Amino acid sequence: MKTGFSVFLATFVALGASWCGFVLAPVLQLGGAKQTVILQTTDNWPLQRPGEATLGLQIYRANGCAACHTEQVRQTGVAFNLIVTSAGKNPDAVLKAISESEPNQSKYTEHVIGFPGVIFVGISKEQADATSDKITAAGGKVETDLTATGADIARGWGSRQCVAADYLYDQPVQLGSLRAGPDLSNIGVRAPDLNWQLRHLYAPKSVTPDSTMPSFKFLFEVRKIGDTPSPDALELPLEFAAADGYEIVPKPEAKQLAAYLLTLKANAPLYEAPFTPLTTAK
């Protein structure tokens, strides 16, 4: 076989190129990932999970939760909201500046009468910069809020896309690829109640009637109520509750899984995924 060396070389190059693409490049890019800092604060992100939640990740993995749930919020764009916080000494000039500004003609405008008020919603960076310059020149004070856009954001699954930093302490990362259920990147923000999580694991339909999620009853123990009822016993609607004289108590696995779910929060503004977090009205 006189072409043997050529075949070997071609195979080597093909496999080597894919190794470079799938192994070497990601390691060079993200292999040295470290904790990062939340925008405009000195707080670190992400924080190491407590021990129970770290064990919970393995329960999540063992029960194949990632088969139906993803942990990745996607984002397709960015948009700005413009808020006039103060009209200054000359509100008429500010009103004139607003009515003359470009986004006023677009379909995304939203007029609010009186200040402070949200003037424009969902405008581009160029429009936001130009308009805020005009209003500032007229003596008003303007704040621009940066928001993420996209189908996942519209579903309320997060305020920004997930980035590599969010998964720093996930071993292994449970990205998931199929969404039979909702994305769980921010389930700890949406459902921060431990008892809700446990009830949902035991009988999903008891908290969300339309749920198609299977019950994870084997993570719970149904036992006779002893001298003193367990403080952990689930409080369920009648149709899901145990028979009289029995109580439903979560096993350690259920508690660990719920603790893990409560730590799923990808909601801090980061350099790579900036947004303006909601703050209480001043």
Add this chain to the structure above:
Amino acid sequence: MMSDENKSCSTPSSGEPTTTRSTAPMWIIVLTLVLLFVGGIYFDRHSGWFDAKVYAPYASAETLDAYQPQSGAAAVLAHGKKTYEAVCGICHGVDGLGKPGQAPPLAGSEWVNAKKFNRLAHIPLMGLAGSIQVAGKDWGLNMAAMGAALPDDDLAAVLTYIRNSWGNKAGEVIGDDIKKIRAQIGGNAQPMSADQLMKMPE
């Protein structure tokens, strides 16, 4: 030609068929080059140059920088830059290097990099007449009171910007400082000379 080749492979008389080298057709080469070109354009637009911090929809690190919420020092510098480029940059240059025959440089200028900014602030507020020594060169040019019409905060942002750009590393100027200096000047709107400036506190 084609039929000859087929014949030579199929007829037993010519012996075992052998592999031969043949040139790749031109259209494959052209197609490959076109695909590489399109791929290069796509790569340029969407790769973010493999920056670990750059994710879609941000195209590059520069875009991502531009979208960072600005507050505090960064916002002041950004505002100062914008004002400087509109008001001062025409003569002093957007690179702060000045223009011969028009204006002295601000980058590396001892007037800009002074510990305090009292003399510096007087120049845009009152204007300058006569010769002035900047970075070892004599500039015999006049400057109008370009900053007199700017609001305190804007002028402060400009001064902060020129004191912290192009290698300059001096302190921050805030609006209240400008207000105080403006109050000292009062109605006296005569352009200063370099000698008069030197007599003032730094």
